[in-house]
Amino acid sequence: MSAVKAAGVRVRLDRRPILHGVDLAVASGAWHAVLGPNGAGKSTLLKAIVGILPHEGDIRVGGEAVAKLSAKHRARLIAYVPQQPQLPGDMTVSEYVLLGRTPHLGYLGVESRTDRAVAESALERLDLAGFSGRRLGAMSGGERQRVVLARALAQQAGVLLLDEPTTALDLGHQQQVLDLVDELRATEGLTVISTLHDLSLAAQYADELTLLVEGAVAACGTAREVLTEQRIAENYGARVRVFDDGEGRPVIHLIREKHHGYGE
Template sequence: MTRLTTEKLSAGYGEHLIVKDLNLALPDGRITALVGANGSGKSTILKTIGRLLRPRTGEVYLDGKVIARMSAKEIARQLAILPQNPTSPEGLTVRELVSYGRFPHQSGFHAETREDRRMVEWALAATGMTAFADRPVGQMSGGQRQRAWIAMALAQGTDILLLDEPTTYLDMAHQLEVLNLLERLNRDTGRTIVMVVHDLNQAARFAHYVVAIQHGSATYQGSPREVIHADMLREVFGVLADVVADPRTGAPLCIPYGLVEASEVRDVVV
């Protein structure tokens, strides 16, 4: 069963329509990477799936229900979304930030429950942030901050995580730190993870399913081996590249060597 799907989904900002008639069925218990050129609609799709953005037409379905008709708390108990570059109030500690993830499970002014505390401590441990729990978020490194925000999302206790460019502005080591964490969470807990990714080699290495977005439509979708190939790179990114097997993992490895000439471009976003 696929829990999260879209049907003829269109979305945008103001008069600008970015996503058009999108049909997706995101596999359960797997990591899905949304890839595409800048401005192709990846983040818009993620925001619309997470109900941060209202569709113009079409629907997003969660467990067969139209997500637009569900209450915010009902959604937040099943789906957590982490947008790009989240910010926290100055002086907030890591533990306080993570505890915000329990709000969907609380009512009124009720105090934190034993289950709330258990989930917060589990999320801190799962992300390797227990030792930093009482430190201000603002004093963390980029990778540590991102792990703290992922811990907050985990504390929600949802089965689905949506992450918009979780490795943006991180150096190579911190990117691997975050991606290894997501891979481990998927493997150990079976969580469905959908993330926007810029680096195709990271998508090939860490995702089970890849959706290549072009002009707001899913041009290619399938396993990394089915999606990441020279024709896709040429069409979707306007890039000439060799694609070889990674000697360590066997996943597709992109080696770009040039750009498609302007005269050859056919509906390519560059």
């Protein structure tokens, strides 16, 4: 059974159709990347899966219909890292990450020793232990991005949705975060669905890709099947060359347009 299955998903925002009957099936423990040009509906799809946006069609996580679940139950199944999270500037890093334990708290809503240990472990994994007492308002964009991911990890949900998780990160922290997510997927059976602008990164980490174009699925399959020069040119309007990295995964290079110099 798929960990996440969407069938015929349609979403309207301000009466304007954004998604047009999108299908998606992600196996348990897999990493699935959702790609597409700006405005394709990638973030909208993630928000529909996590239950933030109303939708038509059927979305199931672990066999349960998302639309019928309470917010607390959904949060036990799905952790979501938005592209532009709103963080309270006066809250400390440790306080914010501990919020990830909210779906697991009892009636009194008091964190246990276990909850605090889980939150501390998430901070350590994302190289944030030394920032635990710092106010969120005093952190850089990249640091805040890692804090939001730490909160999602502390949630200990089986499905992790990541909306452009590397946007504010430098090259080293991009690799660190993606490697960590990949490690969790391998060791703890985490199912990952991410949106990514960087096609080569998506090819490196994801098992399968879905290409969205204008709210509809244009292609779905492995990176080699989806990321062809012709398809990228047609849907992104980009001139590229696609090379093999030696392990069967494509690497995409932009090709500079040639201009004639003076005197030629």
